[in-house]
Amino acid sequence: MKNIKKTQVSYPFLEKPVEIYERENGHKIVFAYKKGGLINISSWVKTGSINENNENNGISHFLEHLMFKGTSNHKAGEFDKILESRGAIVNAATWKDYTFYYVTIPKGSDSRNFYDTLNLHADMMLGPIIPPHEIGEPFDINNPEIKTKRERHVVIEEIRMRKDQPWTKVYNNLNKNMYTSHPYRRDVIGNEQIISTVTREEILEYYKTHYTPNNITTIIVGELNPEEILHKVCNEFDFKGRENYQNPKHEIDEPTKEIKFVEDYSKINTGFLMFGYLGPQACDIKTSTTIEMLCLILGQGQSSRLYQELIEKSEDPIINVVSSDYYHFKDGGNIFVDANFKPEFKNDAIELIKKQITRICEDGITEQELKKAKKKLKAGFAENSETVSDIAENIGFYMTVCNKLEYVEEYINVIDTISQEDIKQVAQKYISPNHATISVLMPESYKN
Amino acid sequence: MKKYTLKNGIETIIKRNNNTPRSAVVMYAKTNKDEEKAGLYYLITQLLFQGTKNKTAEELATFLDENAIDINVEKKADYIRFKIQCLNEDINLALEIFEDIIENSTFDDYKKEIVKIKGELTADLDSAKIQAQDNYYRTIFKNHPYGTGRKEILEQIDSIEKNDILTAWDEIKYCSQKNISVVSDIETTTIENLLEKHFAGLKAKNTVSQRKEVSTLNENVVSVLEKEDANQAQIFQGWQFPSIFSQDYPAIILLNTILGSSGLSSRLFLELREKQGLAYTVRSVYEPYTLCGNFFVYIATEPKNIKTSINGFDIEIKKIMTEIISEQELEDAKNNAIGKRQFYQETNLLEASLKGYYEFLGLGYSFEEKLIESIKQITKEQIIETAQKYFSKSSALCVLAPKKYLEEANLIC
Numbered sequence: 001m002k003n004i005k006k007t008q009v010s011y012p013f014l015e016k017p018v019e020i021y022e023r024e025n026g027h028k029i030v031f032a033y034k035k036g037g038l039i040n041i042s043s044w045v046k047t048g049s050i051n052e053n054n055e056n057n058g059i060s061h062f063l064e065h066l067m068f069k070g071t072s073n074h075k076a077g078e079f080d081k082i083l084e085s086r087g088a089i090v091n092a093a094t095w096k097d098y099t100f101y102y103v104t105i106p107k108g109s110d111s112r113n114f115y116d117t118l119n120l121h122a123d124m125m126l127g128p129i130i131p132p133h134e135i136g137e138p139f140d141i142n143n144p145e146i147k148t149k150r151e152r153h154v155v156i157e158e159i160r161m162r163k164d165q166p167w168t169k170v171y172n173n174l175n176k177n178m179y180t181s182h183p184y185r186r187d188v189i190g191n192e193q194i195i196s197t198v199t200r201e202e203i204l205e206y207y208k209t210h211y212t213p214n215n216i217t218t219i220i221v222g223e224l225n226p227e228e229i230l231h232k233v234c235n236e237f238d239f240k241g242r243e244n245y246q247n248p249k250h251e252i253d254e255p256t257k258e259i260k261f262v263e264d265y266s267k268i269n270t271g272f273l274m275f276g277y278l279g280p281q282a283c284d285i286k287t288s289t290t291i292e293m294l295c296l297i298l299g300q301g302q303s304s305r306l307y308q309e310l311i312e313k314s315e316d317p318i319i320n321v322v323s324s325d326y327y328h329f330k331d332g333g334n335i336f337v338d339a340n341f342k343p344e345f346k347n348d349a350i351e352l353i354k355k356q357i358t359r360i361c362e363d364g365i366t367e368q369e370l371k372k373a374k375k376k377l378k379a380g381f382a383e384n385s386e387t388v389s390d391i392a393e394n395i396g397f398y399m400t401v402c403n404k405l406e407y408v409e410e411y412i413n414v415i416d417t418i419s420q421e422d423i424k425q426v427a428q429k430y431i432s433p434n435h436a437t438i439s440v441l442m443p444e445s446y447k448n
Numbered sequence: 449m450k451k452y453t454l455k456n457g458i459e460t461i462i463k464r465n466n467n468t469p470r471s472a473v474v475m476y477a478k479t480n481k482d483e484e485k486a487g488l489y490y491l492i493t494q495l496l497f498q499g500t501k502n503k504t505a506e507e508l509a510t511f512l513d514e515n516a517i518d519i520n521v522e523k524k525a526d527y528i529r530f531k532i533q534c535l536n537e538d539i540n541l542a543l544e545i546f547e548d549i550i551e552n553s554t555f556d557d558y559k560k561e562i563v564k565i566k567g568e569l570t571a572d573l574d575s576a577k578i579q580a581q582d583n584y585y586r587t588i589f590k591n592h593p594y595g596t597g598r599k600e601i602l603e604q605i606d607s608i609e610k611n612d613i614l615t616a617w618d619e620i621k622y623c624s625q626k627n628i629s630v631v632s633d634i635e636t637t638t639i640e641n642l643l644e645k646h647f648a649g650l651k652a653k654n655t656v657s658q659r660k661e662v663s664t665l666n667e668n669v670v671s672v673l674e675k676e677d678a679n680q681a682q683i684f685q686g687w688q689f690p691s692i693f694s695q696d697y698p699a700i701i702l703l704n705t706i707l708g709s710s711g712l713s714s715r716l717f718l719e720l721r722e723k724q725g726l727a728y729t730v731r732s733v734y735e736p737y738t739l740c741g742n743f744f745v746y747i748a749t750e751p752k753n754i755k756t757s758i759n760g761f762d763i764e765i766k767k768i769m770t771e772i773i774s775e776q777e778l779e780d781a782k783n784n785a786i787g788k789r790q791f792y793q794e795t796n797l798l799e800a801s802l803k804g805y806y807e808f809l810g811l812g813y814s815f816e817e818k819l820i821e822s823i824k825q826i827t828k829e830q831i832i833e834t835a836q837k838y839f840s841k842s843s844a845l846c847v848l849a850p851k852k853y854l855e856e857a858n859l860i861c
Contacts, residue, residue: 013469035467037790068712077722080712085780087787090712106787136725149725158728160679161748164576267677268574270567302497303509311564312505320567340571372514379516379535382469386795 013385026214031226039222040388042102044396047210058190061094069134071127122236174439214244221388271343272441279333293373299324318345354433364424457652471632472797473532476808487601493521500552543646580682580848588844625654629804631796673848681849686744692736698822699834708732751853
């Protein structure tokens with residue numbers, strides 16, 4: 001096809017290279033070949049809480065819900081009904097850097113399921129009408145006499161659900177304190193006050209601004225031939241000259257230079273804590289991968305240092321659960337150490353974790369730990385290549401957050417280049433025990 | 449798919465899937481006796497990783513992680529399931545270490561493990577949903593091990609002695625029915641040889657089950673938990689349903705699809721979430737065990753909506769019991785349920801787990817195809833008959849919420 005730039009990327013554990021087509025308008029289409037009876041179609045949009053402010057926080061996620069409320073071709077619910085009645089799993093998710101919509105469906109004996117899904121998915125992505133009665137009237141959150149409850153209330157129930165989750169509570173407190181000004185500090189789901197009052201016009205305006213060709217990547221994974229379907233995908237994704245939008249750049253926050261401690265209380269019986277650190281930008285693949293390995297050695301699995309030292313080797317452990325993890329974000333990832341502990345030993349729990357962080361910063365890691373981390377990351381990649389939806393998610397992440405799928409090609413090689421010294425250096429740079437944000441959630445009885 | 453019986457009598461099924469980098473081995477072992485002390489089987493599943501005669505707990509964990517071998521041992525309602533996953537090139541290592549765990553676990557550190565388990569379970573119970581869910585199982589399966597939850601384990605686990613563990617483990621190793629399923633991109637004969645080598649110490653003998661029967665719920669039961677700071681009420685309403693062996697099994701799958709298991713287009717989702725805005729999460733769940741089954745509806749909602757939500761459940765249950773469904777809805781439900789079943793076998797592990805489970809139950813690994821055919825044959829009359837047959841029985845209604853709202857809903861005085 002004319003005016004389409006094609007590139008290929010070799011994707012570990014897949015039989016054929018992944019094909020990327022960039023159209024003149026900036027819309028990208030990615031095909032990954034995976035044998036089997038299921039296909040996945042998804043579209044990733046470069047917007048999430050990163051593009052929100054204090055007045056519209058939660059709008060990306062609310063819009064994600066409302067995208068399912070019909071188009072001029074299909075009324076609300078038809079999309080789900082048609083696809084689910086063919087065995088599809090239909091859903092969407094919103095995070096800090098992106099929002100994505102997906103359908104995983106049995107291929108069926110002919111290509112009907114694929115073409116119908118593509119048609120419905122493109123229609124939903126490009127033509128949502130967001131009917132007022134589906135959003136529900138704006139209302140006063142403090143007025144208990146609301147009669148008509150629509151999607152606003154569904155999202156508010158989702159917010160309530162998260163308030164009852166101790167880990168979400170401790171994470172949200174950590175997240176907003178790790179940053180000084182970056183939009184990442186806001187909770188993706190927003191709050192009840194905004195969701196109850198945001199207007200349809202604001203939502204439609206947000207949609208028009210961000211759902212532009214250059215901000216959308218459509219990914220198709222399954223046993224399909226790109227040459228046969230590319231034309232159809234382009235036709236279905238007719239943006240009709242929609243203008244592009246360049247996402248603003250945000251100033252990246254400096255990591256804290258001290259211990260920033262936040263404590264909250266709840267009717268619980270154990271204590272929850274999280275250490276948080278700001279990490280490198282997602283496109284810094286080598287450093288990000290080195291941090292993944294650091295987290296793996298520090299706190300993933302029963303052989304990790306935190307598990308062995310704080311639980312396994314302790315006669316009477318004060319820590320019940322402990323792990324560490326790394327979240328990749330466009331403007332800088334987050335490194336976490338989280339633990340559940342016996343609340344009477346809060347200070348001891350914090351000190352024990354600090355001690356392990358100090359140890360890895362000062363002494364680095366062993367050759368054996370390095371070997372383990374490399375093997376685990378490679379096997380993890382193999383695991384994420386087993387289902388069409390996992391492959392699509394991985395591609396979506398690289399295309400949307402890193403802007404480049406070629407990183408996936410380098411991933412396994414990058415793992416091989418990482419040394420013990422590299423891990424020690426990233427530990428020293430990113431996870432000092434005295435420059436951490438620490439969020440703790442304690443039982444209410446410890447308030448005074 | 450090939451069936452192969454090991455020299456020790458354990459039946460295996462082996463399937464080769466080309467171009468799949470990871471192998472999956474799954475073993476089911478029946479639990480013939482009920483736990484006398486709650487938590488015994490769960491404790492065993494954890495202790496299997498706490499050291500063998502050859503390796504300490506740390507060495508074992510390091511070996512598994514260094515070789516990216518995932519071994520997962522799960523205690524389920526009727527069996528213990530062992531799941532092994534590794535890169536194809538590490539299959540021998542994976543089965544070698546599994547053999548060491550099975551043959552040489554010492555169970556010495558059981559007291560320490562009990563402390564760890566108590567910590568983990570106490571942390572779990574800080575979740576309102578887990579508290580409510582535990583209470584539901586305890587209520588619907590009163591005085592039966594199917595109803596054992598975290599609370600019972602916390603109450604009884606300290607009384608477990610090493611002898612209890614060794615006796616139960618010997619029973620599992622030597623006296624329980626077992627079967628093994630392997631799905632990988634490895635030659636079938638290689639797998640047969642590896643299984644012969646590493647599973648030789650087990651026995652296939654199946655002693656007579658000594659399990660307690662499930663008492664029928666003879667009247668509607670309401671059980672509440674007060675949680676003053678809950679932002680949402682957690683509501684479970686459930687019925688005792690039949691097991692997977694019932695001839696009604698295919699109809700129940702469809703009943704569940706229509707009512708609330710099918711994602712964004714089920715009746716409960718459309719009515720309680722989309723039309724009434726009562727919840728983010730609302731669904732129905734059917735769990736078939738071997739002695740019976742469990743069917744429940746669940747919603748998490750603002751506490752002031754308790755009554756409306758229970759009424760909403762009531763309306764939908766009555767509707768499916770009294771109004772015959774349309775041909776279209778039946779057809780959609782069939783296509784939905786049958787289509788979704790492909791997801792259950794998408795990876796080697798999922799395929800090994802499902803086919804192995806059918807073999808283990810004596811239904812045969814190709815039961816899936818028979819089940820799909822049976823689903824296709826279900827009529828709309830069978831749906832209403834099945835709904836009437838089981839939903840007319842007594843139910844357990846369990847609600848967690850702040851006291852004020854439980855009172856408002858007339859659930860407590």
